[in-house]
Each structure stands twice: as C-alpha cells, then as structure tokens.
Amino acid sequence: MANMTSAMSALHVPHLTPLETTPRHFRHRQTPTGIRTIDTWIPGPGDRALFASLHLPSDGAVRGAVVICPPLAKEHISAYRGLRQLAQELAEHGFLALRFDYAGQGDSSGRQDDPLAVSQWQASVAAAVAYARRAGIESVAVTGLRAGALIAAATVDTLGDLRAMVLWDPVISGRSYVRELTSLYRVSVDDDPHHDDCTSIVGGVLDSAAVKDLSGLDLSTLDPGSSTKVLAAIRPEFAASPRTVRMLERSGAERMFVERQNQFVSPSSFVLSVPTHDIKQISSWVSRQFGEDKTVVDPEITSxxxxxxxxxxxxxxxxxxxxxxxxxxxxxxxxxxxxxxxxxxxxxxxxxxxxxxxxxxxxxxxxxxxxxxxxxxxxxxxxxxxxxxVLTDENxxxxxxxxxxxxxxxxxxxxxxxxxxxxxxxxxxxxxxxxxxxxxxxxxxxxxxxxxxxxxxxxxxxxxxxxxxxxxxxxxxxxxxxxxxxxxxxxxxxxxxxxxxxxxxxxxxxxxxxxxxxxxxxxxxxxxxxxxxxxxxxxxxxxxxxxxxxxxxxxxxxxxxxxxxxxxxxxxxxxxxxxxxxxxxxxxxxxxxxxxxxxxxxxxxxxx
Structure with missing residues (x-):
C-alpha cells in the first residue's frame, strides 16, 4: 500500500474562492404538505461555502424567515432529524426556514480544528441571516438548539433587527459546557493521548484557542433589545438553576418547558427520538410573533x-x-x-x-x-x-x-x-x-x-x-x-x-x-x-x-x-x-x- 501518512497530508483548507453559482434552478423535493425543500450552498465567512437547506411554501410566498442554528458535534447528529422537522413545521406556518452547518462543521468547508472556529461559527450565523435577507425577507427570527442558542446569542449584536429568538434547551455557560464535553469524552471514550493544541470531544475535535473562546461565551448576559421577542424552551429540571434564572431575567424571555431532551440530543444508545410535540409548540410560538403579510422570495441556489x-x-x-x-x-x-x-x-x-x-x-x-x-x-x-x-415522534x-x-x-x-x-x-x-x-x-x-x-x-x-x-x-x-x-x-x-x-x-x-x-x-x-x-x-x-x-x-x-x-x-x-x-x-x-x-x-x- 502507498504511504498512508503522506496520503493524508495532500489537502488543506485555506481561505477559499467564492462559490460558483449554477443556473437558477431549484434542486428540491416536493412533500405531500406542499412544502418545498431546497439544497444549496451559501457564502460563509472568508468565502467558505456553507451547506444549507431551505424549507418554504411551494408558491414561494413567505411571512418571514427563521434561521436555525444547530448544536455541535455529536448533538448535531442526534438532533438532525428533529431540526428538519422544525423547519418543515415552520414552512407549513408560511416561513422560509433555513438550516445550515457552521464553517468547519457538518458538510460546510473549513477545518473543525480551526483556532478561530468560534468566531467562524458566529460569522456563519450572520452569513445565514444575511442570505435570508438577500432573498427579499425583512422579518427574520433565529432559533438555536443547545450550543446553537449560545452561539446565536453571542452573535445577536451583528444580526440587525430580529423579530424573535428561540433558545431551545440552551447551553447557558460556555465554560460549563466545555467541562461537560471533555468529561463526557474521558468517561465514554478515553483519555486523549495527543500532545498538541487540540481537545477531543465526543463527535469532533477543537483547537485549544477555540476551547478558550467557547468557554468565554455566556448566555446569561444576553440582551437582545426590546424589539426582539425571546422564548426560552427549557427542561423543567433546569428551571430553578441560578444561571437559568439570570438568563430569563436578563433577556425578558417567555418560558416554555420541553421534555425528552436527553433522548433527542444526547441519547444513551444509537436510538434517538424526535420530540414532535415540543417542535410544534416552538413553531406555533414563532408563528404568533409575525404578521400575515407575505412576500414572494427568490433565493439564490447554488448546487x-x-x-x-x-x-x-x-x-x-x-x-x-x-x-x-x-x-x-x-x-x-x-x-x-x-x-x-x-x-x-x-x-x-x-x-x-x-x-x-x-x-x-x-x-x-x-x-x-x-x-x-x-x-x-x-x-x-x-x-x-x-x-x-421526518415522522411524528420518529425513532x-x-x-x-x-x-x-x-x-x-x-x-x-x-x-x-x-x-x-x-x-x-x-x-x-x-x-x-x-x-x-x-x-x-x-x-x-x-x-x-x-x-x-x-x-x-x-x-x-x-x-x-x-x-x-x-x-x-x-x-x-x-x-x-x-x-x-x-x-x-x-x-x-x-x-x-x-x-x-x-x-x-x-x-x-x-x-x-x-x-x-x-x-x-x-x-x-x-x-x-x-x-x-x-x-x-x-x-x-x-x-x-x-x-x-x-x-x-x-x-x-x-x-x-x-x-x-x-x-x-x-x-x-x-x-x-x-x-x-x-x-x-x-x-x-x-x-x-x-x-x-x-x-x-x-x-x-x-x-x-
């Protein structure tokens, strides 16, 4: 066999050239509910290509846009189908729902061990919101699940006016989250024998500089502004924690309880469950924050x-x-x-x-x-x-x-x-x-x-x-x-x-x-x-x-x-x-x- 070590060194990811926009056609799959799903690349930070999926009514007429910020690493894999169902529900309420992968995560370009990963994730959120606005949508909301809520909150000052923000089972303290990730890796996998500037987590690897940046994020300091309605969809067992209380008071968020989150984002086995009831509650709340006026959108699709x-x-x-x-x-x-x-x-x-x-x-x-x-x-x-x-309560x-x-x-x-x-x-x-x-x-x-x-x-x-x-x-x-x-x-x-x-x-x-x-x-x-x-x-x-x-x-x-x-x-x-x-x-x-x-x-x- 060829030398294996040298074979892996043949690729690097520098700042990349811009996307090539293919002829304007929708690569989509029609669903029985009349919702169109479109797969596309969108321009991200440093010209990195971000993978994204759009969900919108078949006629292209929408009441607004909802950008969905996913969790990280293993939690993103476990929650993937549930986030798709949320996007489908929002589309049925008349929205363009945009799912995407952060730079260096999922299918997006970039390296997961980039020292600037956290700032790249935040810039990815801003890029997704900007993409929705370029499609002709003025009213935009942001929904973040787990670390996605923390990343979105850290980006809120760069996003312009938001109609609403949903913090779904949010990670409140980046420092506590990093301790949780590294401890889980040691317990469920093993000690990391590497002597480099990276930290292993379940489902990925982060540079030490990114770990430091992630540790510095704190959702309890969120101040979205008076014009942005905020929903905190939290687990009942976390409702009385000091961090949760501070976050609710600071953000002025409405509170909603969600169930079955462990089986959804961090299942103990390979079997996970999609919490359809919670997803419907969240999409209904978002819908109530928008008016009924619609705009026909024309998003740029790049295959x-x-x-x-x-x-x-x-x-x-x-x-x-x-x-x-x-x-x-x-x-x-x-x-x-x-x-x-x-x-x-x-x-x-x-x-x-x-x-x-x-x-x-x-x-x-x-x-x-x-x-x-x-x-x-x-x-x-x-x-x-x-x-x-995605089926109701899918396993x-x-x-x-x-x-x-x-x-x-x-x-x-x-x-x-x-x-x-x-x-x-x-x-x-x-x-x-x-x-x-x-x-x-x-x-x-x-x-x-x-x-x-x-x-x-x-x-x-x-x-x-x-x-x-x-x-x-x-x-x-x-x-x-x-x-x-x-x-x-x-x-x-x-x-x-x-x-x-x-x-x-x-x-x-x-x-x-x-x-x-x-x-x-x-x-x-x-x-x-x-x-x-x-x-x-x-x-x-x-x-x-x-x-x-x-x-x-x-x-x-x-x-x-x-x-x-x-x-x-x-x-x-x-x-x-x-x-x-x-x-x-x-x-x-x-x-x-x-x-x-x-x-x-x-x-x-x-x-x-």
Missing amino acids: AAHVATADDGEEVWETLERRSTGSLFAISTASRTTTSHAATAVFHSTANEHRIGPARLWVESARTLAAHGIRSVRFDRMGTGDSGT TPIVSPEARRNVLDLIDTLDVPPSRRMHVGMCSGAWMGAYVASQRGARSVVLLNIVNWSINNRRPPVKKAHVDAMESDVANRIFLVARTIRNAGRRAQRYVPYPLWLGLGFLGLVNAPESMLRTLTRRGTKTAVSLAPEDEAWFEANRGRQGVTRLSRSKNPPHVLFSGSGDHNLFHRSSRERVGRLIVASALDAFGDRRLAVSKHDKEGLGA
Whole structure:
C-alpha cells in the first residue's frame, strides 16, 4: 500500500474562492404538505461555502424567515432529524426556514480544528441571516438548539433587527459546557493521548484557542433589545438553576418547558427520538410573533461549491444531488479536473448518522481522496439525514429492505463500472457496503468495526435500544426471553463443526465472518477490515480468525487489522486518524493516484 501518512497530508483548507453559482434552478423535493425543500450552498465567512437547506411554501410566498442554528458535534447528529422537522413545521406556518452547518462543521468547508472556529461559527450565523435577507425577507427570527442558542446569542449584536429568538434547551455557560464535553469524552471514550493544541470531544475535535473562546461565551448576559421577542424552551429540571434564572431575567424571555431532551440530543444508545410535540409548540410560538403579510422570495441556489484546495493548487468541489428512486440526498466530491467516470468511493453511514460519518470522517476523507483524483459520494440512507420525511415522534429506523433497494438504485446511478468502485462503511454501514459489493461488485471495500457478518441476513435486527425506545413492558419481556435463547445458542456455537457453522453463515442464520469475506473474495473485491477491541472480541467469538486463516490461501485474501485500542463508534481521535489513513491507503492501493494519470492528458480536454 502507498504511504498512508503522506496520503493524508495532500489537502488543506485555506481561505477559499467564492462559490460558483449554477443556473437558477431549484434542486428540491416536493412533500405531500406542499412544502418545498431546497439544497444549496451559501457564502460563509472568508468565502467558505456553507451547506444549507431551505424549507418554504411551494408558491414561494413567505411571512418571514427563521434561521436555525444547530448544536455541535455529536448533538448535531442526534438532533438532525428533529431540526428538519422544525423547519418543515415552520414552512407549513408560511416561513422560509433555513438550516445550515457552521464553517468547519457538518458538510460546510473549513477545518473543525480551526483556532478561530468560534468566531467562524458566529460569522456563519450572520452569513445565514444575511442570505435570508438577500432573498427579499425583512422579518427574520433565529432559533438555536443547545450550543446553537449560545452561539446565536453571542452573535445577536451583528444580526440587525430580529423579530424573535428561540433558545431551545440552551447551553447557558460556555465554560460549563466545555467541562461537560471533555468529561463526557474521558468517561465514554478515553483519555486523549495527543500532545498538541487540540481537545477531543465526543463527535469532533477543537483547537485549544477555540476551547478558550467557547468557554468565554455566556448566555446569561444576553440582551437582545426590546424589539426582539425571546422564548426560552427549557427542561423543567433546569428551571430553578441560578444561571437559568439570570438568563430569563436578563433577556425578558417567555418560558416554555420541553421534555425528552436527553433522548433527542444526547441519547444513551444509537436510538434517538424526535420530540414532535415540543417542535410544534416552538413553531406555533414563532408563528404568533409575525404578521400575515407575505412576500414572494427568490433565493439564490447554488448546487456546486469549491470546498478545499490541494497542496498543488487543485480545487476540490462538491455537488449536491438527489439520487435513486428514493430521492436519497447525496454529495459528490471531486477535484476540478476529475471526470464523472473517475474511480469512485461510496461512503455508507450507520445508525442515526447522516452523510458526514463519525465525527466528520467521511467529509474529510472524501476531500482528501479528491486531492488524489478519486471521486467520492456520501449519502443519507432512507430515514436518516435529509432522505425521507421526518415522522411524528420518529425513532431511529432499522435498516429495511427498502433502504437496501434504495442504495442499490443509488449505485446504479453512478456512471462507473464495478472495477472502479470502492465502498467504505462503519458498523451497519460496513454491512451495507459489503452487501452492495456482493450484489453489484466492487474493486475494494473497507469494513470498519463491522458486527453483522452475514450478507444473507435472516435474523431480525432488533436491539435492546429499540426495545427500550418502545417503552413497552410486553416488548421488553419478549426480548429478554429471546435474548436468553440467543445467549444459550452462542455458548453452544463453539461445539458446532466449522463446515456446518460456515454453511449456516451463508444461509444467514449465524454470524460467520468467513461467509461474508469469502463472498467478497470470490467476486475479486479487495477487502480491508479494521476492528476496535470490542469488535475484535465479537469477531473471535464467531470464529473469524479461523475463517481468515482459511482464506489466507486464496488469490485475494482479506486484510483484517486489529487496532488494539479505540472504540466502536470512532469517537476516539486516534481511531479516526488510523482509519482515515486506512481509507486513503486502500483507495490508492485499489486505484492508484488518479491525478498522476490525469496529468498525462490535456486538462482542457477534460473540461477543466
């Protein structure tokens, strides 16, 4: 394999050139309620491109705009669907609702470890408000969830007159929030062994200068002015805290209680819940602060943007797309000279994660691959991120047969033969990547912390987390009985003759790693597997090492790597860095550096 460390250094994000505005057309999905959803890039601070989604009535006539400021890191991933539902509700009340990612966060350009990150986040809020006003909207409100409320409040002096502001489950003290983030990382992940100027948090990494700036923010000093109506949607258990009381008194905010916030923004498992009742209350309050007069808006829509620059000056661009019969939201990443037929890496996310992957790893990996001339596509499977309608009180869906069909349809839309496709995924996303490769073929797959080793899976994928989300005593008792039977079977599996065990794996009745690995090997797919310690234990328990030993004699043996440290979710920074190098090295091993091939041709002939 190519040198992995040098491969990751081929990309940097300086101050970027402005967005390229495509012809004025709406890239949108019509919903049954007559709401139009538009995906676009908007200009952010320092010419950085910010990813945004607009939700507005189909006729374009709006009563005002509401800019929605998201939380940070893991809380943003957990709350993503709920914020989409809030935007849809606001659009039904006649507003243009604007969701966006801060610079260096989510899909937006920039680095998450930028020392000036906090000022970039604040400038991103101002840029989003300015974008709404340029569309022809005078009356604007701002809604911030968790850290989004703190960031919006710190920006209020730069936003001009606001009709209203909603502080939803707000972070009041930046200093306390930083302590909470770092403590949670140490308890749930591990100590950070790095000796640099960055601090790891669950779902990301911040420069020490940004940590200091974030610690200095304090919502209790908010003074939005007499013309701005303020709503504090807070948890009942925080109502009497001194910080909350000071914030309410200083801002003159109305108070509303919200429930189920833990399961919404910081769930204990991969199953989260969208608090539809609270969302309706918030959108109704916002609606009451505006008049009924409407203005027809004409927002500027940009489907492609410059998001990074390689060391040699080559521009990296990203295009917003809707693919497959399920209208899955996707983002295609490529260098300026890369053609649509180039070798392509497809990134599959897991659980409730949307297309950014664990702690933004898919975004950063895609932009690094683009610097080597390899195109990437990252997408939201049905029921996650921006794919599919958000349901009332939605819980994280289990990967369904429909999701499998949608992904196969998406792969069929790529104008690339199997020999130039690569799939990357973690956990259930790894399984989906292996499944697609088994059905459509692929040059390479990278399977990260995979736990389901049966492509032909016939076992119901019900987890304890799903049962807990049902809040049903009957469902819980049934699950406990089924788990007892399952555990007894696991204890007995070591006595099953290996040929029989492997056969049951091919039938989808047990978790035999060789069944999946042999299927991929037979198809000629280069397979790299990386397992954290807990996933290695599961692999061993299912006799995976025996299978790998048997496959080592084949012409195309899989490469299984045991990290020896780290965590399943790739929250640990060292784990992400190691996996990032593996992704790039696997791509270069499969396809080579496509930029070298491009340089042999006339770039003008490629449409550069």
